Amino acid sequence: MLSVLIETHNDEEGLARTLSTLIGGAVEGVVREVVVCDTGSSDQTHRVAEHAGCHYVGSGGIAAGIRQAKGDWLLFLEPGARLVEGWIDAVLAHTARQTMAARFSRARGSRPPFLARVFSANRALADGLVISKRQAASLSKNAGSAEALARGLATKKLDAEIWAAPPRYKRRR
Template structure:
């Protein structure tokens, strides 16, 4: 089972899209909880999270989300990212035999040309991050955000796919 951690700030529409892609996993018991770590939203982000049954953390960011997570495995996602059908099988296989962190493959319909990826800036969570709670705890001790936790981390490529969030 997974705890999903999502950091947000004024991302009500993007958060709703990401949460919708997690519904079947919650029904099947793959997702135990979704923790929404707010970074000062002034829109309806809190209401969206509350109506979806998420754990809402109004402060503390991803470090607090890691601390509060109940599952041994955490899945960090950006608001707006959507997981493609079949991702649950990929995660289950990974969890059953590997302890290192993993990232999803970009869905073929969402792949951007190499040059555009290079010059668009590097977001460490663009492909999500599947990581053990223990490893995330050791990386988040200094109150780091999700991007800082994910940056520079050696990961295994999962065969599940993600459609990355389009960032403003």
């Protein structure tokens, strides 16, 4: 039903955190697969993906991951993002009645202060993205990354929350 795509680059710890929040979805049969699209990691990202049973795409970028995905709906997440309990029902309800893409709401403790929101660059995938495979495949033709695919996309808000991944400059060393 749902394929999860995570684009990584030296994100072994963040990937493990994100994968742990997807276990409930896999048990419920909602998460069909997780595709990890790596952009040249030199850490153990590939081992984390393999040990968790993910499909690992080491070349071809996000477009290759979308082509490999088997679900009709895709869930894009940043490594380190954590879905809050209740996300499964919200995603199922949305995909049953919508054709439009959707994003999660930020968990209260994950929301940046007002001035930080005003003066920092928004990350298009900070709130995740649920999108039909057909729409994602079409958008991926002109997008070099998952972030570029999600940028500027009109979306609905899901009735579920996400703890956003910390900004990249804090996650990488």
